[in-house]
Amino acid sequence: MHLSGVHHIAIICSNYERSKKFYTEILGLKIIREVYRKERTSYKLDLALNGNYILELFSFPDPPKRISRPEAAGMRHLAFATPNLDSCIAELTKHQIKSEPIRVDEHTGRRFTFIADPDDLPIEFYEV
Incomplete structure (x- = not known):
């Protein structure tokens, strides 16, 4: 394949x-x-x-409805790459979209956060 x-x-x-x-x-x-x-x-x-x-x-x-939190069985989340997590969060905030506290990937050292889409599906923004 x-x-x-x-x-x-x-x-x-x-x-x-x-x-x-x-x-x-x-x-x-x-x-x-x-x-x-x-x-x-x-x-x-x-x-x-x-x-x-x-x-x-x-x-x-x-x-x-479907259970959709990141730790539920099934597709975990949709992730978008961003070159600047802070500006991404600022843009989301302008639209009254709250993000989770920034986390750091323990293996890569890269920063990321999650939001929920209008149906509460988890979306990740990962700084690259």
Whole structure:
């Protein structure tokens, strides 16, 4: 098997407009394509970071809740690399998004923090 990279990550949101705003206006991901799938009563939003397709945002009527804390079984979190964690936190704070206290990776010495997206999914910002 030869894998060449991660193609995308898919997220189902409970409030499409709120999540669309969060991922595009606050995190700055760019819209590649947005389609409404009438037969599913569902939106599908393809998003890019630095020109690379990375995220699919879906809406479905009344999706069930999922345990999502970083230590729960399943996907742990979505992590974004940032060259400056302090400016990233300052930008989040401007949008009234609270981050956890900064931690330091004991193996790399790099700083990181977590926030929650509009559906309480954990998102990490890792300073590189």
